[in-house]
Amino acid sequence: MMPSVNSDTSDKDAEPFVEIDPTGRYGRYSELLGCGAVKKVYRAFDQEEGIEVAWNQVKLRNFTDDPAMIDRLYSEVRLLRTLTSKNIISFYNVWRDEDRNTLNFITEVCTSGNLREYRKKHRHVSMKALKKWSKQILKGLNHLHTHEPCVIHRDLNCSNVFVNGNIGQVKIGDLGLAAIVGKSHSAHSILGTPEFMAPELYDEDYTEMVDIYSFGMCVLEMVTLEIPYSECDNVAKIYKKVSAGIRPQAISKINDPEARAFIERCLAQPRARPSAAELLKDPFFDGIDDDENDECLCVHN
Template identity: 80%
Template sequence: MMLSVNPGRSDRDSEAFVEVDPTGRYGRYRELLGSGAVKKVYRAFDQEEGIEVAWNQVKLRIFSDDPSMIDRLYSEVRLLRSLTNTSIISLYNVWLDQEHNTLNFITEVCTSGNLREYRKKHKQVSMKALKKWSKQILKGLNYLHSHEPCIIHRDLNCSNVFVNGNTGQVKIGDLGLAAIVGKNHEAHSVLGTPEFMAPELYDENYTELVDIYSFGLCVLEMVTMEIPYSECDNVARIYKKVSSGVKPQALNKVRDEDVKAFIERCIAQPGARPSAAELLKDPFFDEVDDDDENDQ
């Protein structure tokens, strides 16, 4: 009896796409890269460029009774498409899948996941490396804040910053709560991640400086590997401390006085809080050479 060779064996060994976008360019794999309250992020492939990408998928039926949420998601995606900066995650394509009632968008993928997980995984990081990451985040914020119109991220924290570990490049992602503000740079709705929210956010009258406050707490988390205000066991306690000016306990663990002073500048009262452009000139970054940053 002749053995028949099983046709397509090698095809089965290689991963098959679960879904392909309407243009046929992007294929989605089953593997999940991340999952949030609103969207799932899958590993995907750009067949034209031969690169891995992220396929973000939002199930719109969750918001069938909340059209404002769908509008907000659309605006995130429209906003992302218009941004081009090495410190901001790039968006390549977006479409609505009517049949499955999903909003899909293809973004660049960062090979090493988010900064919170990356920092936990690599405990031995020099202050110089932490400053490099911080400077790249600030460059992204400076780009958003000086954009016409000004864009406030409003939900900056270490889980929304992504890392390419092989280049040491970090990029701001998840602009889902971003606000585009007019000439007066003021926004009025309360949202974000409580531990990272500036006190004035709760007063519903704030500017892009709320992102600087969140950035300061990102630096604190990078240095101490502790989420700020983790001593509080609920949101109400966090709010009480933040609104009465009590600083997070993690700040007491920062031994380096220069680092501590830099974080304190970022989380100062709004009137005394510097802009991203001002912070980029801070002597804190003197040892970080621009050529050194892989962000040409």
């Protein structure tokens, strides 16, 4: 157990840990930050660095009949270790708890939650701020796509992008559905969030360009405050429209022709879609500084 410095002999004001990692460095609180189909994310504390972190926990007993899923979880953790972009959530530690039959990993926590909730909370945001957020997402994607081997996120949407609101910083997270793709640069399984999925994902033959399509849908949601294809009341209708190349109704609500044209570039046919590196050079980002910390993007209700 790591030694701690006590300024007071009484711990009555201290928030109790409900679980501590094997090294004694990380303590988990009961507060849930997020809950997905595969894992729960709790607020936690790094006693060595004195910072709050996220404790991701997967109950492996849920997957005793699905060894492929457990392999995928381990792949996510191994993958996170190799990613070093400031626009991708940082990874700190991993271990398996045999007694509780859980896989646990510690990641960076962002102060303002995910981009979907943040954008809903702050409805009055300039196009400049939206461009700054978009540019940072692209930087994260470019890091994934130029990684060796190439990494496809496959489930990019505004709920998988996280925000440090005090400095206007955004980071891509939730790489649980990521596929590490070899030299063929294609992958063969259907995964993702229907409203954000590129048409070729349904054909099970696709490249990292599916993330560019999803990114375009993220920009659409950021600009319109509307989840794409919200006019559809079931997944089958979304699939039908996506497969037919019918755009979400939300696009017609965009008043800014530059923003609309940029989104359309991202939603083009796979071979016509620009790479993340190419999009970073798009005139859409003219005048947007590379250093997202150069200006505090403070937004107020």
